[in-house]
Amino acid sequence: MNRNFLMLILLIFLIGICALEQISVSKALGTINSLAVQIQTSVQNSTQINTPDVQQQVENLNTTWNHYENILCFFSNHKDMKEMGIEIQRMIIYSATNQHEEFKASLCLVILYSETFDHFMGISFQNIF
Amino acid sequence: MITIIIRAILVYVLLLFVFRLMGKRQLAQMQPFEFVLTLIIADLATIPMAEISVPALHGIVPLLTLVLMHFIITILATKSQKFSKIISGKPIIVVNSKGIDYTALKTLNISVSDLLEAVRSSGYFSLEEVLYAIVETNGTVTVMPKAQKSPVSNEDLKIEKQESSLPVMIIEDGKYNTDNLKVVTKTKEFFDDILKTNNIKKVSDVLILTIDNTGSIYLQKKDAPSKVINLNLDKVCKYE
Numbered sequence: 001m002n003r004n005f006l007m008l009i010l011l012i013f014l015i016g017i018c019a020l021e022q023i024s025v026s027k028a029l030g031t032i033n034s035l036a037v038q039i040q041t042s043v044q045n046s047t048q049i050n051t052p053d054v055q056q057q058v059e060n061l062n063t064t065w066n067h068y069e070n071i072l073c074f075f076s077n078h079k080d081m082k083e084m085g086i087e088i089q090r091m092i093i094y095s096a097t098n099q100h101e102e103f104k105a106s107l108c109l110v111i112l113y114s115e116t117f118d119h120f121m122g123i124s125f126q127n128i129f
Numbered sequence: 130m131i132t133i134i135i136r137a138i139l140v141y142v143l144l145l146f147v148f149r150l151m152g153k154r155q156l157a158q159m160q161p162f163e164f165v166l167t168l169i170i171a172d173l174a175t176i177p178m179a180e181i182s183v184p185a186l187h188g189i190v191p192l193l194t195l196v197l198m199h200f201i202i203t204i205l206a207t208k209s210q211k212f213s214k215i216i217s218g219k220p221i222i223v224v225n226s227k228g229i230d231y232t233a234l235k236t237l238n239i240s241v242s243d244l245l246e247a248v249r250s251s252g253y254f255s256l257e258e259v260l261y262a263i264v265e266t267n268g269t270v271t272v273m274p275k276a277q278k279s280p281v282s283n284e285d286l287k288i289e290k291q292e293s294s295l296p297v298m299i300i301e302d303g304k305y306n307t308d309n310l311k312v313v314t315k316t317k318e319f320f321d322d323i324l325k326t327n328n329i330k331k332v333s334d335v336l337i338l339t340i341d342n343t344g345s346i347y348l349q350k351k352d353a354p355s356k357v358i359n360l361n362l363d364k365v366c367k368y369e
Contacts, residue, residue, distance in 0.1 A: 007200050078182040
């Protein structure tokens with residue numbers, strides 16, 4: 001096979017991988033952020049977080065994150081992403097035991113992670129230097 | 130553990146592919162940019178093998194990126210002399226007809242001992258024998274000896290010799306080389322007849338059979354001495 005052709009394939013592959021990563025990261029973090037903000041809105045002025053509605057939303061957040069984590073593991077270090085999963089698991093427990101202060105703290109962390117993980121995932125100029 | 134095994138195999142295959150892509154230059158004398166590349170590649174290859182939490186792509190993508198960079202730099206170096214000079218430098222004469230060029234040595238940061246060592250590696254043990262010594266861009270030293278000290282050739286002795294030709298391997302380790310059969314004017318049946326004439330029943334018994342342009346055959350059975358058969362043919366090989 002002609003070397004020039006192989007190099008072209010290589011270039012297309014590299015561009016494709018970068019594009020795929022950026023799309024996956026944007027979609028994952030965007031979705032998690034919107035779900036987390038939705039939960040935040042619904043529990044804002046409430047001290048009852050063990051309602052079926054809140055628990056369902058948290059479960060949905062967990063399922064969604066697990067789904068995206070499986071995809072993001074192809075592009076990012078597992079260790080870098082584990083914090084998100086840990087906080088979501090904490091939210092599940094806090095919701096079940098109605099620890100609303102701790103729940104809201106974890107929720108804030110989840111929102112923070114969803115807003116800042118793109119500093120080391122996907123295309124990030126901060127990460128170059 | 131199985132993840133590490135699979136990643137190690139994957140990286141090994143990828144490295145084979147990478148070095149094939151970069152061409153034979155990597156395996157011979159390297160230019161500075163090629164040397165840098167080889168150093169980095171070795172390190173990058175270990176990333177996905179050593180750490181399971183790191184995605185395999187974190188090793189594969191930089192490797193492939195460097196291959197692409199190497200390809201682009203090689204193309205640019207071929208197309209532009211200026212670029213080639215920037216990337217690889219230029220050969221520098223360190224010994225000339227007047228002796229050692231001290232300024233050139235200083236520029237290259239080479240000591241006289243280093244120079245003598247390189248000259249000895251080229252087969253010349255005294256600077257008396259050397260007319261020119263050149264430090265090439267890949268760091269090797271090539272030597273042009275003085276006329277009186279250079280090896281004697283057939284031309285010097287006025288000996289006429291017939292040009293030899295490049296032998297083509299027809300059978301290797303018991304199998305016909307089908308690519309090389311296309312390079313000669315003789316068919317597989319011709320070589321089967323040669324084997325029969327030499328009491329060789331099967332081609333799998335043959336270790337090596339080569340033929341050159343004049344029909345001189347080098348034949349060796351496995352676990353047997355070699356023999357040379359001169360058929361005195363003309364233009365057996367199709368290469369020029």
